[in-house]
Amino acid sequence: MTQLVDETVLDRTLHTALRTGGDFAEVFVEDRRTTAARLDDRRVEEMVSGRERGAGIRVVRGATTGFAHTADLSEDGLREAAEAAAAAARGDAGPTNVVGLTRQDAPRPHEVAVLPESVEKARKAELLARADDAARSESDTIRQVSASYADARRRILVANSDGLLAEDDQVRTRFFVNCVAVADTGMQTGTEAPGRSVGFELFDEIAPEEVARIAAQRALTAARARPAPSGKLPVVLKRGAGGVLFHEACGHGLEADLVGRDASVFGGQVGEMVASPLVTVVDDGTYAREWGTYAIDDEGTPAQRNVLIENGVLTDYMWDLQRARKEGRRSSGNGRRETYQHLPMVRMTNTYLLAGEEDPDEIISQTPYGLYCVALGGGQVNTATGDFVFGITEAYMIENGEITEPVRAAQLIGNGPEALRGVDAVGSDFDTWAGTCGKDGQGVPVSSGQPTLRVAELTVGGTAGA
Amino acid sequence: MPEPTTGHADLLAVAREVATAARPGEQIEAYALRSHDTEIKVFGGDVESLSVAGIDGVGVRVVVDHCTGYAWAGSLAPEVVADTLAEARDNAAFGAPDEHAGIASPADFAGIEAPAVDLWRDELLAVPVSEKVALALEVERATLAADPRVRGVESADYGDAAIEAAVANSLGVEATSRRCVASVAASAMAGDRDDTQTGSGFSVGRTPGELDVDQAARDAALRSTRMLGATQPASRRVRVILDPLVSRSILGLIGSALNGEAIAKGRSMFLGREGEQVGAPAVNLIDDPTNPEAFGAATHDAEGVPVRRNALIVDGVLRGFLQNVYSGRRCGVATTGSAVRGGFKSAPGVGARALHLAPGTRSLDEIVAATPDALFVQSVSGLHSGTNPVSGDFSVGAEGLVVRDGAFAEPVREITIAATLQRILLDVAEIGGDLTWLPGSAAGLTVVISEMQMSGS
Numbered sequence: 040m041t042q043l044v045d046e047t048v049l050d051r052t053l054h055t056a057l058r059t060g061g062d063f064a065e066v067f068v069e070d071r072r073t074t075a076a077r078l079d080d081r082r083v084e085e086m087v088s089g090r091e092r093g094a095g096i097r098v099v100r101g102a103t104t105g106f107a108h109t110a111d112l113s114e115d116g117l118r119e120a121a122e123a124a125a126a127a128a129r130g131d132a133g134p135t136n137v138v139g140l141t142r143q144d145a146p147r148p149h150e151v152a153v154l155p156e157s158v159e160k161a162r163k164a165e166l167l168a169r170a171d172d173a174a175r176s177e178s179d180t181i182r183q184v185s186a187s188y189a190d191a192r193r194r195i196l197v198a199n200s201d202g203l204l205a206e207d208d209q210v211r212t213r214f215f216v217n218c219v220a221v222a223d224t225g226m227q228t229g230t231e232a233p234g235r236s237v238g239f240e241l242f243d244e245i246a247p248e249e250v251a252r253i254a255a256q257r258a259l260t261a262a263r264a265r266p267a268p269s270g271k272l273p274v275v276l277k278r279g280a281g282g283v284l285f286h287e288a289c290g291h292g293l294e295a296d297l298v299g300r301d302a303s304v305f306g307g308q309v310g311e312m313v314a315s316p317l318v319t320v321v322d323d324g325t326y327a328r329e330w331g332t333y334a335i336d337d338e339g340t341p342a343q344r345n346v347l348i349e350n351g352v353l354t355d356y357m358w359d360l361q362r363a364r365k366e367g368r369r370s371s372g373n374g375r376r377e378t379y380q381h382l383p384m385v386r387m388t389n390t391y392l393l394a395g396e397e398d399p400d401e402i403i404s405q406t407p408y409g410l411y412c413v414a415l416g417g418g419q420v421n422t423a424t425g426d427f428v429f430g431i432t433e434a435y436m437i438e439n440g441e442i443t444e445p446v447r448a449a450q451l452i453g454n455g456p457e458a459l460r461g462v463d464a465v466g467s468d469f470d471t472w473a474g475t476c477g478k479d480g481q482g483v484p485v486s487s488g489q490p491t492l493r494v495a496e497l498t499v500g501g502t503a504g505a
Numbered sequence: 506m507p508e509p510t511t512g513h514a515d516l517l518a519v520a521r522e523v524a525t526a527a528r529p530g531e532q533i534e535a536y537a538l539r540s541h542d543t544e545i546k547v548f549g550g551d552v553e554s555l556s557v558a559g560i561d562g563v564g565v566r567v568v569v570d571h572c573t574g575y576a577w578a579g580s581l582a583p584e585v586v587a588d589t590l591a592e593a594r595d596n597a598a599f600g601a602p603d604e605h606a607g608i609a610s611p612a613d614f615a616g617i618e619a620p621a622v623d624l625w626r627d628e629l630l631a632v633p634v635s636e637k638v639a640l641a642l643e644v645e646r647a648t649l650a651a652d653p654r655v656r657g658v659e660s661a662d663y664g665d666a667a668i669e670a671a672v673a674n675s676l677g678v679e680a681t682s683r684r685c686v687a688s689v690a691a692s693a694m695a696g697d698r699d700d701t702q703t704g705s706g707f708s709v710g711r712t713p714g715e716l717d718v719d720q721a722a723r724d725a726a727l728r729s730t731r732m733l734g735a736t737q738p739a740s741r742r743v744r745v746i747l748d749p750l751v752s753r754s755i756l757g758l759i760g761s762a763l764n765g766e767a768i769a770k771g772r773s774m775f776l777g778r779e780g781e782q783v784g785a786p787a788v789n790l791i792d793d794p795t796n797p798e799a800f801g802a803a804t805h806d807a808e809g810v811p812v813r814r815n816a817l818i819v820d821g822v823l824r825g826f827l828q829n830v831y832s833g834r835r836c837g838v839a840t841t842g843s844a845v846r847g848g849f850k851s852a853p854g855v856g857a858r859a860l861h862l863a864p865g866t867r868s869l870d871e872i873v874a875a876t877p878d879a880l881f882v883q884s885v886s887g888l889h890s891g892t893n894p895v896s897g898d899f900s901v902g903a904e905g906l907v908v909r910d911g912a913f914a915e916p917v918r919e920i921t922i923a924a925t926l927q928r929i930l931l932d933v934a935e936i937g938g939d940l941t942w943l944p945g946s947a948a949g950l951t952v953v954i955s956e957m958q959m960s961g962s
Contacts, residue, residue: 080770082603084573086596089850090589091562091579102549106556110580127555127634164599183771219772219895226774227896261896269923269960270740300548302659302694304701382554417890419902423659423694423703426919428902430890450891450900450921452960498737500891500900500921500960 042196042206043068044094046140048114049198053137056098056121057200060132063099063364064121065199067337068092068112069379072192074155078167079185086160095379096120098128099361105129108380138202145334145341149327151210153239155190162239163188166214166247173248174218177255180262182226183219186251188212190238197339205339211330211484212241213473216254222262227447229257230416230432234473234484236332257414257433260445267434267449267501273409274451274497275402275437279470280412282487284494285320285392286476287420287427288455289313290487293347293355294373294385295362297422304425304456308353314459316351317395317492324372324388330473331388331485338374338383345371347390348459359385377481387476392489395465399491402464404440410499411435411442412451417474425455450500458494466491513539513669513681519581520673523565523590527675532568533590534608534674534808537561537581538849543634545641545663552638564849565593568607572600575852605834609808610676613830613840619804619811620795624684626712629667637663640689640713647722648691648706654730659692659703665713672809680805685711688944689721695729702735702916704728704883709800709944728883732904735916738961744879744934745922745957746872746908749941749949751882752862755899756947759926760792760857762894763817765832765843767855774897774927775823783823784930789863790818792827792843799859801946807844807853815841818930829855845946861948865936869951872937879908880959882922897925903959921960929954 049066056064070092077084093110094117105127109120170186193209213234220227231254233245276284292303305313314320324342326332333342338360346354358366359374362385375386403411411434418429428450436443471488516537523535539561546553563586564577574596578589600606645661665687673679690707706724708717747755767773775783784790794803794812803812808830816824828836829844832855845856873881886902893899900923907914924932937951 076599082601084600084603085575085852086599087574087851088576088592088596089578090576090585090592093579102551102553104554106554106558108556108558110561110582123557127557129552160596160599225896226772226776228893267900267923269921269958271962300659301657380558380560382556415890417887419886419890421703421886423701424918426886426902426904428887428891428921430887430900448891448893448896448898448900449923450887450902452887452902452919452921454919498919498921498960498962500902500923500958502900502923502925502958 052117052121057135061098061100068094068196070194075189077187083164093379096124098124100128137200140204142204147334148325151238158239170247170251174251174255180220182221185217187215203339205335207334216251218255218258220258220262227261229254234330235328264445264447266503267446268503269501271496275411275493277413278468278491279472282489283415283418283429286487287418288458290387290390292422295356295358296385302423313353314351315462317465319393320348322390326389329389329486336372336374337376340370340372343372375483389486394469394490397466399466399468406437409437411437428452451497453497461495463495464493516671520671524673524675532608534566536564536672538670540668542666547641547661562849567593567597569597571602571606572597573606577850608674609678609830614810617811622797622802626685629685629712644689644691644718648693648725651722651726652730654695655693657694661691678809680809691725693725693729696733702729702732732916735918737919738917740960743959745954746881747952752952753947753949760860764855765826765828769835784821785933786821788821792857792860794858798942801858806842807846810842812842857946864938864940866938874911876908881906897927922957924957
């Protein structure tokens with residue numbers, strides 16, 4: 040495949056960017072094609088195609104980054120953007136040296152078997168009808184079904200004044216089903232949305248019917264659920280369902296940009312015990328086929344497996360290029376951006392709490408009273424205070440060591456460091472969950488994962504009296 | 506780099522050229538957008554990043570034999586626009602036929618005049634970047650200076666956008682729009698390592714000159730410092746006073762359930778409840794994009810239909826829903842001029858632009874002075890993970906102050922408040938007189954809810 044922009048053009052653009060001085064310049068080129076199809080109300084409503092290509096150019100000078108972007112990938116378009124970025128960085132010195140470009144591609148974490156553009160649109164649309172039929176066949180009380188298929192192919196190229204030249208070709212595919220069940224108490228919904236960094240072979244592994252069945256059953260369960268309790272309870276998180284807790288409780292707080300602003304409760308705590316000794320957390324951008332995986336990040340750094348917390352001890356933060364340069368160390372491969380129109384910043388990839396040794400069933404049977412969470416709807420954290428929330432969308436009561444009645448959707452709230460210290464049982468199983476992480480207005484694909492585990496105490500925000 | 510322009514005739518020309526390419530039996534709607542954005546982040550008295558950029562793009566909807574296809578591209582280059590039309594045509598072959606599918610026709614809004622709102626300010630484009638940088642530095646400085654207990658500023662930003670758009674379709678509907686918006690914001694960190702609290706403040710206007718930097722800084726400082734020493738209270742049922750920023754967010758959720766498409770597809774808690782008492786008698790909910798004070802004000806909607814004032818809940822009784830052309834046909838009513846789109850990357854959906862409750866009379870201070878016991882909620886979190894406009898389930902993280910004997914008392918954190926959206930509307934005990942237009946599609950005001958479940962320790 041041809042390179043997105045010719046090497047000599049990249050070289051001249053970097054020279055233009057540093058013509059008035061600066062410490063660092065970078066050209067990030069992106070070409071993204073997407074296809075989406077949506078079924079709702081028994082009809083394939085719409086097939087949508089999208090195309091976006093352009094370049095973002097940044098010039099770093101001291102503490103200031105100048106940034107400009109353009110959809111025009113011609114040499115003139117790139118030069119204008121480079122001049123705008125240089126002006127924004129307030130450069131007024133002589134030219135800065137640009138090191139000759141050397142290709143530094145990283146190994147691909149896995150191969151994509153079936154590129155999305157090689158699959159006829161009709162086959163993508165067919166998946167939706169299969170999901171619709173399967174969801175409705177679960178029960179007469181499933182009154183509405185929407186299903187979506189989405190794929191994206193994102194080719195990126197990064198060139199910088201340190202001489203780096205690297206490319207990546209990222210493919211992602213996701214399938215989404217939402218069902219509405221009607222009961223005496225009103226309507227309830229259920230959602231399931233698996234996604235991986237693969238092409239159409241996703242559907243060799245995940246049948247649309249199965250996604251639909253899970254979403255339908257989730258809606259049916261919610262329709263017979265009683266109000267969730269309120270107050271502090273032990274909470275058992277089923278494998279895969281609770282990774283969001285760690286994404287929020289500690290992941291964001293371990294991003295070096297927030298630490299550097301003194302806006303994280305985990306600042307200055309490397310080497311200290313910040314969690315239960317049962318807790319080992321890694322962020323792994325190399326995890327084959329996962330939703331948050333890539334070969335290089337959006338600054339050209341190869342993805343890595345980074346251990347953040349080991350047996351309860353904080354080992355390191357996550358880094359992007361700019362924060363790492365300031366500290367005189369290497370980036371951990373966590374510099375990401377939503378599109379070429381955005382500046383990169385420190386972001387998670389696939390963030391996991393590693394499996395332990397306990398039998399998942401025994402964790403439940405050894406819990407006299409508590410909440411068992413099977414599906415989550417995302418969360419939010421204030422890194423400066425450590426307070427986080429996450430929504431449960433399928434959960435059950437645990438009474439006398441047994442899973443009993445389902446409870447309705449509710450928010451869980453806790454404090455990151457307290458929740459990490461409160462992990463008192465970690466199971467031997469493991470699963471992951473795909474989502475979109477938002478930070479500073481930019482959304483990027485991430486996954487989270489964990490074994491079945493118990494947190495001794497979290498506040499459950501139901502409507503039932505305490 | 507696209508240059509900022511003061512006219513948008515070229516955008517209309519792009520959209521019109523696509524629309525007029527319609528073949529017999531084919532309906533085409535084209536939407537062209539250009540925005541010119543500035544974003545400045547400062548930290549520690551330095552500019553951390555300065556981004557000045559133009560974005561443009563096109564979205565094309567094709568309806569043929571009642572089947573719809575859509576395509577978009579992040580460019581207005583003629584060859585890209587032509588490719589986008591070809592893709593949309595191709596995509597239409599994969600949609601299922603829907604007798605209600607289609608674009609707006611002049612008959613859909615016969616006799617309705619577009620309001621005369623002017624949301625464009627030439628002066629935004631004339632302000633030099635250095636002045637915008639100065640505003641960002643000033644909001645950071647003023648936040649630190651506002652209170653000695655503010656130990657740091659987590660973020661301080663200036664941003665603006667000048668957005669121009671045009672829509673044209675093959676049935677002869679055409680509209681252009683343009684608007685400017687500018688803002689400063691700061692997030693303060695107060696206290697020390699053992700007790701850090703955060704709070705943010707902002708100011709929004711259409712030009713830098715309309716921004717109140719000191720107000721933004723004071724709000725950030727107040728919201729962080731008044732939370733110092735916050736603890737987790739015991740769970741109980743409690744009267745709740747919602748800050749305008751919070752009521753604005755809840756109103757947005759309620760608005761999404763008043764979407765005619767959600768009604769047509771049986772996916773709303775308001776399904777089948779038209780004419781019923783869904784709120785307390787004090788609840789009058791209106792979407793009025795003709796009000797130029799609203800940040801979502803507009804002359805036309807995303808399908809080129811003139812906007813108008815829509816009363817949705819009157820004296821607590823549900824009176825109607827928001828509709829675009831498609832959802833209106835599904836529901837057997839006319840469009841209410843409520844087509845919205847999230848830029849050029851999606852076809853028009855249905856949504857509110859300027860949702861607000863009719864204000865009452867008392868200020869927050871007057872309401873607090875008359876309240877023996879309540880929870881004042883300053884901010885909420887997890888709004889999108891803990892609420893559901895289909896079922897109405899509502900559970901969010903919250904922080905705020907206890908109100909006791911007519912005055913603000915101790916701060917509380919790590920709590921949730923929960924109810925159902927249906928219950929919240931019925932339990933509205935008072936609406937404040939402090940209507941505040943905020944960025945987004947809804948206005949905020951102080952709202953008192955007679956009872957919600959608070960979860961704590």
